[in-house]
Amino acid sequence: MFNVSFFNNEQRKAKQYKTLNGAYKAIYHYLLIKDTKQLRHVILYSPDSAAQNFTCAEQVPYQPPKKLNFYQTRAWLELRVEALSILPAKCCLCGATKESGAQLHVDHIKPRSTHPHLQLELNNLQILCQPCNIGKSNKFNEDWRD
Ligand SMILES: [Zn+2]
Structure with missing residues (x-):
């Protein structure tokens, strides 16, 4: 002991x-x-x-375990690819596309911070361009899909 x-x-x-x-x-x-x-x-x-x-x-000779970044987990990466292949390849909010130079993100409609149980739900994902995603932050829960 x-x-x-x-x-x-x-x-x-x-x-x-x-x-x-x-x-x-x-x-x-x-x-x-x-x-x-x-x-x-x-x-x-x-x-x-x-x-x-x-x-x-x-x-103290103790190393706290490193938290695995959610965005590096296999489950997320697989779901992200699925979302990208199913959802229209344009920003739900402003309509920007890859062709128009936008970097598209797969966004959680209901943020992970407030709805962690929805973080791996395909129905909770939408495509946003980078500026729209950053502008949205965690302040809105709006579903901007068509
Ligand atoms: Zn946008």
């Missing part, structure tokens, strides 16, 4: 972890919170080594 003591100005809590990585992860997340009024401090007691002190997340 790995015993960890978490300190701030007001309290001390002790917790036990089964694995060293589990302990590092908890310490990392505890120290990630920056509070100027409270200095945080953690001591890790491992069964086989001397106690280790940590005062900031950067000292």
Whole structure:
């Protein structure tokens, strides 16, 4: 067992972890919170080594898993190709086409930020040119398809 003591100005809590990585992860997340009024401090007691002190997340030998970018996932890339092959190759809003020099984007009608369950729905996709897509941002949910 790995015993960890978490300190701030007001309290001390002790917790036990089964694995060293589990302990590092908890310490990392505890120290990630920056509070100027409270200095945080953690001591890790491992069964086989001397106690280790940590005062900031950067000292913890823990790498948080990198979040896979949605737009690089296979599921999205496949759906995007499907959308491009089915939907008319022009901007739903201003009618710009590749031939007129537009860069066409496959856009989520209902944004992923507010409707994550629709992020892989073909029915939630439309083609927009880059300026229209940027202008739309996440502020509108409008369906501009014909
Ligand atoms: Zn447009």
